[in-house]
Amino acid sequence: MPKLPAVPIPPRFLPQPPPPGTQRGRPRTPLEKGAEAGKSAVDWIDERTSLSGGVRWALFRKVPKGTNWFYTLGSATMIAFLNQAVTGVFLAMYYRPDAGGGAYESVRYITNDVFLGQFVRGMHKWGSSVMVILVFLHMGRTFFFGAYKYPRELNWVIGVVLLILTMTMSFTGYLLPFDQRSYWATIVGVNINGTGPLLGPYLSDFLRGGPEFSATTLSRFYSIHMLLVPGAIAAMIGAHLYLVAKLGTTAPPWLRAKPEPELVEEQL
Amino acid sequence: MNQREKEEYLREYSILKSQGKPFFPYAVAKDGLMGCLVIAIIIALSIVLGAELGPKANAATTTYTPRPEWYFFFLFELLRVIKPPNFVGLATIGVPTLAMILLFLLPFYDRGPERHPLRRPVATLTGIFVICAMAYLTYLGANAGPPTENDIPAPAAVLAQGKPAVSEFYLGRSVVAQSGCEACHLIGSNGNNGPGPELTKIGDRIPPQAIARTLVNPTEPMPSYGGSGGLPAKQFSAVVAFLSDLK
Ligand code: HEM
Numbered sequence: 001m002p003k004l005p006a007v008p009i010p011p012r013f014l015p016q017p018p019p020p021g022t023q024r025g026r027p028r029t030p031l032e033k034g035a036e037a038g039k040s041a042v043d044w045i046d047e048r049t050s051l052s053g054g055v056r057w058a059l060f061r062k063v064p065k066g067t068n069w070f071y072t073l074g075s076a077t078m079i080a081f082l083n084q085a086v087t088g089v090f091l092a093m094y095y096r097p098d099a100g101g102g103a104y105e106s107v108r109y110i111t112n113d114v115f116l117g118q119f120v121r122g123m124h125k126w127g128s129s130v131m132v133i134l135v136f137l138h139m140g141r142t143f144f145f146g147a148y149k150y151p152r153e154l155n156w157v158i159g160v161v162l163l164i165l166t167m168t169m170s171f172t173g174y175l176l177p178f179d180q181r182s183y184w185a186t187i188v189g190v191n192i193n194g195t196g197p198l199l200g201p202y203l204s205d206f207l208r209g210g211p212e213f214s215a216t217t218l219s220r221f222y223s224i225h226m227l228l229v230p231g232a233i234a235a236m237i238g239a240h241l242y243l244v245a246k247l248g249t250t251a252p253p254w255l256r257a258k259p260e261p262e263l264v265e266e267q268l
Numbered sequence: 269m270n271q272r273e274k275e276e277y278l279r280e281y282s283i284l285k286s287q288g289k290p291f292f293p294y295a296v297a298k299d300g301l302m303g304c305l306v307i308a309i310i311i312a313l314s315i316v317l318g319a320e321l322g323p324k325a326n327a328a329t330t331t332y333t334p335r336p337e338w339y340f341f342f343l344f345e346l347l348r349v350i351k352p353p354n355f356v357g358l359a360t361i362g363v364p365t366l367a368m369i370l371l372f373l374l375p376f377y378d379r380g381p382e383r384h385p386l387r388r389p390v391a392t393l394t395g396i397f398v399i400c401a402m403a404y405l406t407y408l409g410a411n412a413g414p415p416t417e418n419d420i421p422a423p424a425a426v427l428a429q430g431k432p433a434v435s436e437f438y439l440g441r442s443v444v445a446q447s448g449c450e451a452c453h454l455i456g457s458n459g460n461n462g463p464g465p466e467l468t469k470i471g472d473r474i475p476p477q478a479i480a481r482t483l484v485n486p487t488e489p490m491p492s493y494g495g496s497g498g499l500p501a502k503q504f505s506a507v508v509a510f511l512s513d514l515k
Pocket residue numbers: 070071072073074075077078081135138139142147148152155156157158159160162163166233237240241244248249250251
């Protein structure tokens with residue numbers, strides 16, 4: 001078992017021994033009491049869960065020298081995903097997956113009548129574009145940095161799954177407002193799917209819920225869009241991040257390690 | 269990478285890692301700043317551009333342009349670029365499926381130890397080429413304006429048949445223009461050339477019954493316009509008449 005990294009507390013904030021000459025049994029200040037209560041609450045949880053080891057392992061690991069702003073693209077993608085999740089929950093409070101007109105009406109209601117409705121819908125709509133752009137940028141970063149090579153191959157594969165899931169989100173979400181544009185684009189999109197090799201026809205039958213576009217198609221897209229795929233994305237992000245913490249992020253490919261000066265002297 | 273190269277990499281990496289800084293708070297601070305920027309951009313987009321809602325979906329009337337969300341444009345354009353109809357299957361799912369498989373397997377066929385982009389010219393150039401191709405296709409898709417107009421005049425043969433034939437021709441023309449056919453078909457100088465075949469002289473090529481059959485029972489990706497959910501009978505026969513008059 002490797003040693004867990006220590007908490008990087010600046011020396012100034014480390015607990016100080018009482019200055020010599022002060023009384024031992026001095027009453028504690030309210031601040032100290034508060035800190036003590038916090039500590040014992042954390043201890044209480046840790047005694048029952050042993051979580052602190054994992055948290056220390058994930059949070060206080062080192063990131064290599066030279067880590068730059070390109071390395072924030074992955075977590076930026078995750079922020080965009082969280083934005084979709086939160087705004088999506090609010091949209092789902094009003095949305096009705098009813099192909100008979102209810103869906104369109106509910107979206108119209110969100111857009112025109114609900115307090116901040118258009119704002120939240122706009123955040124969801126534009127957030128999807130931002131997320132797609134960020135996924136591609138992040139993928140470009142890992143590609144050009146050669147970060148998919150040993151030992152991170154599996155993380156690349158999980159990443160490609162995340163890419164496909166993200167595109168599936170956009171495809172299924174596009175139908176939900178059920179206006180002319182989304183309706184016809186989806187019909188054509190599902191048909192394009194149907195021309196695919198082997199699985200194509202089955203995939204488009206599954207998406208439509210039958211050979212024809214019908215009322216079930218909308219509820220199918222809705223449940224895929226708000227239950228199936230987001231769940232899968234969350235699980236995949238979990239696996240992705242576990243591997244990132246386990247293997248560490250790459251150092252920029254142009255950095256070469258210089259041995260520690262002490263080691264160089266020892267070799268002489 | 270062979271065993272020696274793997275071990276070399278791991279040794280090198282552990283030195284660089286030990287010289288780095290803790291993830292919390294240094295990397296977390298950077299990530300947090302970037303996250304705030306992302307949310308700020310999304311909020312700004314939402315306030316400035318809002319969220320529009322088009323007219324309600326209607327399977328029977330058809331003023332639509334089957335346009336996907338912009339980040340699917342490159343797929344749709346791919347359909348148009350790889351044109352001959354027998355290649356359409358290849359373009360739609362063939363090329364994307366192949367690209368996906370290549371993407372999935374990337375770490376398994378590119379196993380060299382080199383990571384620097386400038387010392388991996390093949391990978392780097394391929395990456396740049398794919399990015400440029402996707403950007404170009406997206407640009408093409410964005411500029412394939414919504415084709416909802418058609419200005420073909422009635423040919424002399426139709427004019428000679430008198431008024432009812434002429435008005436049926438124009439009714440068919442406007443239904444075709446508004447039904448999104450031109451998203452996939454070129455008719456005269458209107459619409460996009462592909463993924464469907466050009467219809468400028470369709471009347472020469474196939475008889476009216478065959479046109480009607482195509483509209484009811486098309487080959488994918490063309491949607492069906494016949495049957496109960498399709499065009500009303502009058503519009504339907506006008507479309508067939510219009511197309512068969514194109515000679
Ligand atoms: C929902 C989408 C995704 C999320 C939330 C996500 C998140 C992350 C995060 C937070 C990291 C840590 C380092 C960094 O930020 O660069 C990371 C690393 C990585 N990601 Fe992703 N990612 C996503 C999609 C992808 C895709 C599409 C790929 C490629 C096909 C990919 C491949 C990788 C690889 C190879 C690493 C390791 C990079 C390194 O060690 O330098 N990820 N991901």
